Amino acid sequence: MGRVGIGYDAHRLVTGRKLVLGGVVIPSEKGLLGHSDGDVLLHAIADALLGAAGERDIGHFFPNSDPRWEGASSLIFLEEVRELLKRAGWVVENLDASLIAEAPKIGPYLEAMRAAIGRALGIELTRIGIKATTNEGMGFPGRGEGMAAMAVASLEKA
Ligand SMILES: Nc1ccn([C@@H]2O[C@H](COP(=O)(O)O)[C@@H](O)[C@H]2O)c(=O)n1
Numbered sequence: 001m002g003r004v005g006i007g008y009d010a011h012r013l014v015t016g017r018k019l020v021l022g023g024v025v026i027p028s029e030k031g032l033l034g035h036s037d038g039d040v041l042l043h044a045i046a047d048a049l050l051g052a053a054g055e056r057d058i059g060h061f062f063p064n065s066d067p068r069w070e071g072a073s074s075l076i077f078l079e080e081v082r083e084l085l086k087r088a089g090w091v092v093e094n095l096d097a098s099l100i101a102e103a104p105k106i107g108p109y110l111e112a113m114r115a116a117i118g119r120a121l122g123i124e125l126t127r128i129g130i131k132a133t134t135n136e137g138m139g140f141p142g143r144g145e146g147m148a149a150m151a152v153a154s155l156e157k158a
């Protein structure tokens with residue numbers, strides 16, 4: 001019997017930070033603030049996977065008080081989640097994520113993101129959906145103050 005999980009995250013956009021989304025560095029004047037690289041998309045995906053497995057969230061496993069994760073690539077979190085799922089006997093059936101960001105357009109980077117996520121989790125690209133929408137100028141994503149992401153994941157017993 002399969003299990004599903006949901007994840008949501010949001011990070012502030014600031015100058016002087018690299019913009020990393022889905023494990024890919026994207027040219028941008030601003031980047032996401034965070035203790036790690038601030039990769040809002042990967043954080044939502046990690047939480048969806050952890051939730052589906054009935055585990056606690058990303059902040060529990062990778063606390064922002066731990067200097068090991070300062071500036072860390074969030075792909076590391078997915079690699080760690082992969083090991084946790086493996087130990088518990090889960091395989092990823094599929095995951096799907098949506099980024100809410102006014103700019104930049106992520107279309108040119110989608111395949112690189114799917115490839116990075118697929119490598120980190122050891123799953124086929126056909127199991128990974130990544131999408132984006134603007135917030136039509138409304139609220140914090142619409143004003144360009146930050147980005148948000150939501151994700152769902154489905155697991156099966158190995
Ligand atoms: N950061 C983004 C936002 C949107 N897209 C693509 O543009 C399409 C139209 O966006 P709307 O918010 O006007 O619906 C959307 O469907 C995405 O294909 C994007 O690539 N990056």
Ligand SMILES: C[C@@]1(CO)OP(=O)(O)OP(=O)(O)OC[C@H]1O
Pocket residue numbers: 009033034035036037038039043058059060062063064069070
């Ligand atoms: C990823 C962690 C750890 O570096 O920090 P941030 O990059 O700030 O991200 P957030 O989604 O706020 O919380 C999870 C944290 O534990």
